Amino acid sequence: MEKFAPVKRSEDGQPVRYLIVDDSVFARKNLARMVETFGGQVIGEAGDGVSAISEYARLMPDIVLMDITMPQMEGIEAAEKIVRDHPNARIVMVSSVGYQENIVAALQRGARHFVQKPVKPEVLYEVIKYVMRDDGTTARGAGAGV
Amino acid sequence: MTELRQLFFESAGELVQKLNDEAMQLEKSPGDAETTRSLRRTVHTLKGDAAACGFRELSELSHEFEDVLTLGNTAAAASVPEIALRAADVFGALLEAYRKGTKLPSIQSLRADIARLAHPAPGGALKTKKKKAAAKTSRWSEYEQLAITRAVADSKRIHHVVVQIDPQCGMPIAARQMVQLALAELGEVLALYPVEGSLDPGDRIEAALASEKPAEQIRAKCSIPTIALNVRVAPLRAPTLSSPLASAADSESMHETAMPVAANIGAGVTADDAPSTGEPSATPAVASGPDNLLRVDAEKIDSVLNLVGELILAKSMLQQALLEFGQRFPKDVLRGKFSDAMAFQGRVLNDLQHSVMKIRMVPVDQLFRRFPRMVRDVGRQCGKEVELMVRGGQTDLDKSILDAIAEPLTHLVRNAIGHGIETTEERVRAGKRPQGTLRLGAYHQGNQVVIEVSDDGAGIDAEKVRQRALSQGLLKAEQAARLNDAETLDLILQPGFSTAEEITELSGRGVGLDVVQSVLGRLKGTVQIETALGRGTTFRLRLPLTLAIIRALMFRVEQRLYALPLNAVAEIARTVEGNIHQVEHYDVLQLRNDVLPLLRLGAKPASEPETSRRKVFVLVINSGERKFGLVVDELEGEGELVIKALDDQSITTDLVSGASILGDGRVVLILNMIALMDRFTRGRAGVTGPRMAGLLSSVVPVGSSADGIEMRARGTAGGQA
Numbered sequence: 045m046e047k048f049a050p051v052k053r054s055e056d057g058q059p060v061r062y063l064i065v066d067d068s069v070f071a072r073k074n075l076a077r078m079v080e081t082f083g084g085q086v087i088g089e090a091g092d093g094v095s096a097i098s099e100y101a102r103l104m105p106d107i108v109l110m111d112i113t114m115p116q117m118e119g120i121e122a123a124e125k126i127v128r129d130h131p132n133a134r135i136v137m138v139s140s141v142g143y144q145e146n147i148v149a150a151l152q153r154g155a156r157h158f159v160q161k162p163v164k165p166e167v168l169y170e171v172i173k174y175v176m177r178d179d180g181t182t183a184r185g186a187g188a189g190v
Numbered sequence: 191m192t193e194l195r196q197l198f199f200e201s202a203g204e205l206v207q208k209l210n211d212e213a214m215q216l217e218k219s220p221g222d223a224e225t226t227r228s229l230r231r232t233v234h235t236l237k238g239d240a241a242a243c244g245f246r247e248l249s250e251l252s253h254e255f256e257d258v259l260t261l262g263n264t265a266a267a268a269s270v271p272e273i274a275l276r277a278a279d280v281f282g283a284l285l286e287a288y289r290k291g292t293k294l295p296s297i298q299s300l301r302a303d304i305a306r307l308a309h310p311a312p313g314g315a316l317k318t319k320k321k322k323a324a325a326k327t328s329r330w331s332e333y334e335q336l337a338i339t340r341a342v343a344d345s346k347r348i349h350h351v352v353v354q355i356d357p358q359c360g361m362p363i364a365a366r367q368m369v370q371l372a373l374a375e376l377g378e379v380l381a382l383y384p385v386e387g388s389l390d391p392g393d394r395i396e397a398a399l400a401s402e403k404p405a406e407q408i409r410a411k412c413s414i415p416t417i418a419l420n421v422r423v424a425p426l427r428a429p430t431l432s433s434p435l436a437s438a439a440d441s442e443s444m445h446e447t448a449m450p451v452a453a454n455i456g457a458g459v460t461a462d463d464a465p466s467t468g469e470p471s472a473t474p475a476v477a478s479g480p481d482n483l484l485r486v487d488a489e490k491i492d493s494v495l496n497l498v499g500e501l502i503l504a505k506s507m508l509q510q511a512l513l514e515f516g517q518r519f520p521k522d523v524l525r526g527k528f529s530d531a532m533a534f535q536g537r538v539l540n541d542l543q544h545s546v547m548k549i550r551m552v553p554v555d556q557l558f559r560r561f562p563r564m565v566r567d568v569g570r571q572c573g574k575e576v577e578l579m580v581r582g583g584q585t586d587l588d589k590s591i592l593d594a595i596a597e598p599l600t601h602l603v604r605n606a607i608g609h610g611i612e613t614t615e616e617r618v619r620a621g622k623r624p625q626g627t628l629r630l631g632a633y634h635q636g637n638q639v640v641i642e643v644s645d646d647g648a649g650i651d652a653e654k655v656r657q658r659a660l661s662q663g664l665l666k667a668e669q670a671a672r673l674n675d676a677e678t679l680d681l682i683l684q685p686g687f688s689t690a691e692e693i694t695e696l697s698g699r700g701v702g703l704d705v706v707q708s709v710l711g712r713l714k715g716t717v718q719i720e721t722a723l724g725r726g727t728t729f730r731l732r733l734p735l736t737l738a739i740i741r742a743l744m745f746r747v748e749q750r751l752y753a754l755p756l757n758a759v760a761e762i763a764r765t766v767e768g769n770i771h772q773v774e775h776y777d778v779l780q781l782r783n784d785v786l787p788l789l790r791l792g793a794k795p796a797s798e799p800e801t802s803r804r805k806v807f808v809l810v811i812n813s814g815e816r817k818f819g820l821v822v823d824e825l826e827g828e829g830e831l832v833i834k835a836l837d838d839q840s841i842t843t844d845l846v847s848g849a850s851i852l853g854d855g856r857v858v859l860i861l862n863m864i865a866l867m868d869r870f871t872r873g874r875a876g877v878t879g880p881r882m883a884g885l886l887s888s889v890v891p892v893g894s895s896a897d898g899i900e901m902r903a904r905g906t907a908g909g910q911a
Contacts, residue, residue, distance in 0.1 A: 147364035151371060158368075159416070160360045167358075170415035 048169050050083025051176055053106060059085045060176060063105035065096040065122070066138070067114045075109055078165050082172060093117025100126050100133065107175060112139040112146045120150045127154030134175045138163060197485065198243045199289050205236045206282045210563045213274035221267045229274060230259040236281065248284045251297055254336055258308045273303045275563070308340065334381030338398050338426070341380055346400040348380065348426040353412050354419045357392035365417040369395050372411050377401025398426055488589060495546050499832035503851060505539055506829065508532060510854045547735065554632040554641065555583030557592055561603055565628055568607045575614055575625040576607055582632035587639050591733055594713055595641065598706040602643040602729050603628065605703060610647035610727050620724065622646070638757060639735060644728035650721040652678045662687065676816055679719045683707040711862065714740070714755060714847060740833060744826035744858055745807065747791040751858040753850065756828055758863050760812035763819070768802030779808055779819055786810065788819045789866070816867065833860060845869065
């Protein structure tokens, strides 16, 4: 696996803290290994949208990697609810190409970026870097544009 | 898809009508915020629907209009109603063109109007700028160009941003969303291309962005990793002004030649008429009602109605069979059971018939709604002030009848404004209110619907009509002398008649009120004219509720069976030939205190002693002001007849409007009231012609048997619904 320069939080230089949301344990582990190579720290995992919301509130992670299709509550809805309660939440949607429409919807509801499954580490790395950029932390109204 | 299209045209027609209504409302109370909002919503809905159906011109044009309305430019508010009306016309014409697949009408003049509404002051400059902006990125829609133009006019800084999507990105549409969101954070996105779908990895996204941020910041913001391969930001400046004329010519070449505004209005009036007569089953109840409504093809309902007609026929066959059964086995208990079952079946059938008929019923308002606009336009063209009052709009009428009377009603309304209502000066001189009143009304009366068009104008002078008819050669002097006033008035419904001193563009266009007469004749309705000099005129149209089934009185003349709509018969008198006298050239009967002129369907019997004792029946036909008697040999009874249209080959006279088959298989010919009365009037007036004898000897063609007609009648079953 490639070596990535660690991505740190700009405000205090601490490792970026992740919440990984996916109903597949394998996918969660895969993503966790990846973000760790970016110098990140996985502080929580969730298998569905409902627990994603409560885990976010409990852990206040820097980044959420959110799957689209999950039981109980889909990723879009969970993302929307999280952003509504925490406008500064950085959510990156993770999904396969077939769910492009859902990605668009999630972006309109406040998700910051997306990566395509299967996730390529170099892509995810660029995305994480972009999302963690300073100007990216300014709150963005959900549903802007269109 | 076709269903969706159909749905679109129906609702779009409604929206255009609504636009008309709201524009007129706004004209009455200029600048009214609520009306303006409602008008804007209408335009908005139209825009959305048109865009969804891919009708670009309509969606763009309404988009522009909606935008202008949103701007709320108070200085230009006064011209909004006028432009909204013009927009309604152009939208209507566009819809018509889309629907028929014909060449689109010019939209340039409306577009210019709308643009002027947005920027009343500088005028031509706008168009030029827009064109330049378009030249730079020609793929942007008219709306986007307009947005750019407006921003330029507001001296905003506009950036042209081109983002090339990373070919590695598998989700270019999501990528576009990201770019769009990034742009939205930087400023106002005036335009974005491509807008919908059809985006491939590696494609370029172009945007016009109004932002005060430096270009470098914009570039950085849009350089989204994994999405944007490269980003170009260039200023989009207001172009130097080129000659407005050149740009106008330029824009014309894209469409057809622009019509002058005045011509547009004129065309609008007629275009206004066309769609609703053409739209088969748009009913407001269906269009605007709750969700559990169905849109059904009118033909399907017709076929159900036809089947009901056949059932009624079957019922009378059963009744006939029961009658014969009863005669053969008068004491059989089965007879009572049969007749109970039949009575029950009859009731259900009756309900069924009415239910089906109700489906076809639509409120007259559907037709009335277009008149406010027409009255306004025609009034203006005539330079008359006319107020329209509508009542009874909720009266239901068969859809096919409603469609059919649209044209005659239009003629009557035009006529009332053009000829009936006087000019303002004339009215003031006559001591009337300067504003004329036109009343449209509808109500049910028995089995009929009555529609009235009345004005408070000068009224019709029967003497003038008589003179006019004489001078136009419609009438001979001796004939004229015989006609009473009511009969004289009916002359204005004759082809080629016109009372106006000058033929106006509006009413005197060659087709006169005769269209009223002919349509009403076809619908088995009647027209009645009521007029009072100096006080006004009322045209009263009486129409059957439905065309398919009539209640009729059946009778015999010379062994042949005929029928008349029951409601045409006022009374039945019994008499003998001896009581029928001859006055001048026609037969009359002394009925109580009246002398009733008579019309014979059959040949007049030879004057032999025994004929004077022969019993006959006289059906008193009362239609409006006219009353006459129809001499028949025997009455057959009354019943519900399912009308079968007859083709032209089987019947050569207009006196018969249709045929029906009775339960026992006999054919009955249904007489045409209008033609009958017409014949009566002409017959009375005629000196040289034969007496009203043997009118109907020509009805059944020589060598044709009743069977032959029956075959044809069956063959055309359901031809008239």
